Amino acid sequence: xxxxxxxxxxxxxxxxxSAAAALVIATIIAAALLMSHQRDPMKAGAYDAAHRAVDAxxxxxxxxxxxxxxWTHGGLDYVRGYFFAISENRHLxxxxxxxxxxxxxxxxxxxxxxxxxxxLGIKTDPPxxxxxxxxxxDSRGPFANTRLANAGRDKGVTEGNPVLSEHGLVGRIVGxxxxxxxxxxxxxxxxxxxxxxxxTNGRAVLTGDGGAAPKVDxxxxxxxxxxxxxxxxxxxGGVFPRGLPVxxxxxxxxxxxxxxxxxxxxxxxxxxxxxxxxxxxQLANEQALAPKxxxxxxxxxxxxxxxxxxxxxxxxxVAGAAAKSAAASAGAAAKPAEKLxxxxxxxxxxxxxxxxxxxxxxxxxxxxxxxxxxL
Amino acid sequence: MTAQGSGFGAARPMxxxxxxxxxxxAAVVMTVLFATPIRFFGLALPEPVFPLALxxxxxxxxxxxxxxxxxxxxxxxxxxxxxxxQGLWPLCLLAAYASVLAVRRQITGHEFLVVALWYAASTAVxxxxxxxxxxxxxxxxxxxxxxxxxxxxxxxxxxxxHRLIERYEDADVRFR
Numbered sequence: 001x002x003x004x005x006x007x008x009x010x011x012x013x014x015x016x017x018s019a020a021a022a023l024v025i026a027t028i029i030a031a032a033l034l035m036s037h038q039r040d041p042m043k044a045g046a047y048d049a050a051h052r053a054v055d056a057x058x059x060x061x062x063x064x065x066x067x068x069x070x071w072t073h074g075g076l077d078y079v080r081g082y083f084f085a086i087s088e089n090r091h092l093x094x095x096x097x098x099x100x101x102x103x104x105x106x107x108x109x110x111x112x113x114x115x116x117x118x119x120l121g122i123k124t125d126p127p128x129x130x131x132x133x134x135x136x137x138d139s140r141g142p143f144a145n146t147r148l149a150n151a152g153r154d155k156g157v158t159e160g161n162p163v164l165s166e167h168g169l170v171g172r173i174v175g176x177x178x179x180x181x182x183x184x185x186x187x188x189x190x191x192x193x194x195x196x197x198x199x200t201n202g203r204a205v206l207t208g209d210g211g212a213a214p215k216v217d218x219x220x221x222x223x224x225x226x227x228x229x230x231x232x233x234x235x236x237g238g239v240f241p242r243g244l245p246v247x248x249x250x251x252x253x254x255x256x257x258x259x260x261x262x263x264x265x266x267x268x269x270x271x272x273x274x275x276x277x278x279x280x281x282q283l284a285n286e287q288a289l290a291p292k293x294x295x296x297x298x299x300x301x302x303x304x305x306x307x308x309x310x311x312x313x314x315x316x317x318v319a320g321a322a323a324k325s326a327a328a329s330a331g332a333a334a335k336p337a338e339k340l341x342x343x344x345x346x347x348x349x350x351x352x353x354x355x356x357x358x359x360x361x362x363x364x365x366x367x368x369x370x371x372x373x374x375l
Numbered sequence: 376m377t378a379q380g381s382g383f384g385a386a387r388p389m390x391x392x393x394x395x396x397x398x399x400x401a402a403v404v405m406t407v408l409f410a411t412p413i414r415f416f417g418l419a420l421p422e423p424v425f426p427l428a429l430x431x432x433x434x435x436x437x438x439x440x441x442x443x444x445x446x447x448x449x450x451x452x453x454x455x456x457x458x459x460x461q462g463l464w465p466l467c468l469l470a471a472y473a474s475v476l477a478v479r480r481q482i483t484g485h486e487f488l489v490v491a492l493w494y495a496a497s498t499a500v501x502x503x504x505x506x507x508x509x510x511x512x513x514x515x516x517x518x519x520x521x522x523x524x525x526x527x528x529x530x531x532x533x534x535x536x537h538r539l540i541e542r543y544e545d546a547d548v549r550f551r
Contacts, residue, residue, distance in 0.1 A: 015437070015438045018438075019438035019439055019443065020438075021440075022440040022441075022442075022443040022444060023443040023469060023472065023473055026446065026447040026469055027466065029447060029465075030447060030450065030462045030466045033451070033462030033465070034462030034512070035462070036461075037461045050455055054452075058407065058456060062412075065408065065411045066412055066413065073413075137411070137412065137456075138410055138412035138419070139422065139456070139459075141459075141521065142505075142506075142517040142521035142522040142524075143459045143460075143463060143464075143505055144459030144460075146459075175458070182458050189509055190512070209521075210509075210517040212520075212521075254520075
């Protein structure tokens with residue numbers, strides 16, 4: 001028996017109602033997805049299988065689509081270079097003359113910096129390993145600013161790695177597939193980068209909002225900002241290494257607040273460098289930081305203790321109640337060393353330290369009261 | 376007697392592949408095409424939201440169970456492909472679809488300019504929903520410049536939506 005022959009056969013649901021019901025169900029699904037959304041590059045599994053699958057498919061398609069455009073640009077550059085060779089040569093001669101003077105100054109400055117570092121014993125960060133990649137897809141809307149790069153897990157890229165173009169910082173990696181990774185640009189509304197302002201030494205957080213120039217939020221500086229101030233990454237929070245070029249301060253937007261014109265906007269972001277930086281721990285020499293061999297409490301002889309000897313004044317009654325109790329503890333623990341347990345040795349050392357502290361406190365002169373001229 | 380055999384040719388059921396499947400595929404292809412990272416004279420390509428034209432057209436052509444789920448899929452594709460918060464664009468597209476479905480009787484049969492104004496309004500609803508949701512998700516409001524730029528780029532798609540409506544709105548006179 002078909003449904004039409006049954007008791008509900010005459011009931012006809014208007015199509016608008018059924019469309020509305022479908023609409024409600026689809027909306028509930030979408031809302032649930034939005035509420036479960038997470039994009040934490042430091043959290044494992046934040047980049048799900050669906051994203052990885054779409055990126056894996058989109059990467060070759062984007063590569064094929066962008067290839068003719070790159071060839072056309074290359075051809076146009078070639079033609080432009082042919083026709084404008086003489087004027088470009090004049091410009092280059094002027095630039096070369098200026099560059100020679102700058103080179104001499106830099107060489108002198110390098111020597112001076114090296115000498116000062118040697119004198120002060122400053123240790124600089126070691127160079128970070130990098131991976132070159134080509135960007136193959138680009139989203140530029142107000143709600144998402146990301147790019148796909150054709151280097152993934154196969155080249156050692158991980159979530160959180162900073163990404164640079166030839167001019168400056170572009171963003172950081174938020175998702176990695178086998179051969180593709182997704183870059184969250186500095187302009188994305190979910191991007192936050194701790195930065196330092198070079199002239200004022202102030203700190204701030206660079207906040208993307210989908211526009212071309214991210215905002216300067218949480219500004220902390222004693223000196224007012226000026227247009228043209230240089231902005232670098234501060235390294236706060238450990239997501240980015242310090243000192244990466246970000247951009248210059250400009251005034252703009254509807255709110256008229258301070259923003260940053262990004263260095264990376266100076267040219268198309270065709271090729272990028274992905275720094276294989278995850279946190280500052282990788283910059284340190286792990287072997288140098290490894291714990292050295294120290295005598296253990298179990299084998300330590302009382303005569304060779306690393307704790308200082310107890311001064312006689314520590315056991316005097318003038319040392320106060322704390323000293324009394326500490327001395328009492330030390331006296332109670334005064335047993336032959338070979339019969340002590342580990343807990344007793346630890347208690348004894350603590351008692352010694354307490355007694356010394358109390359003795360020093362008792363021996364110290366009372367603090368002078370401050371008197372003010374007008375009182 | 377079937378609907379086709381009754382002589383009411385206009386009342387025959389439409390093929391979902393024609394009015395849903397192919398436009399959906401075209402929107403996906405165009406979205407991928409416009410995500411190519413190229414610049415002309417220093418300017419990047421505009422980034423219109425192609426599925427918004429479909430959300431408007433599908434609601435006007437006829438009410439159906441399929442378009443909401445097709446828009447859900449398209450929205451999820453946009454989120455995954457553009458790298459935004461998952462669920463954001465499905466809600467934007469469904470909001471536009473719902474707003475048009477609610478007033479479709481007032482829109483159908485009007486001239487090009489009036490329908491274009493309704494399209495602009497439904498697109499504004501979608502971007503408004505996106506603005507609010509993104510403000511909550513990111514903890515701050517998105518740039519109005521960027522929002523306005525993408526809104527304008529999406530408005531340009533109206534002729535395509537109108538073409539789709541003209542092609543299919545008379546296919547089933549029950550929904551005129």
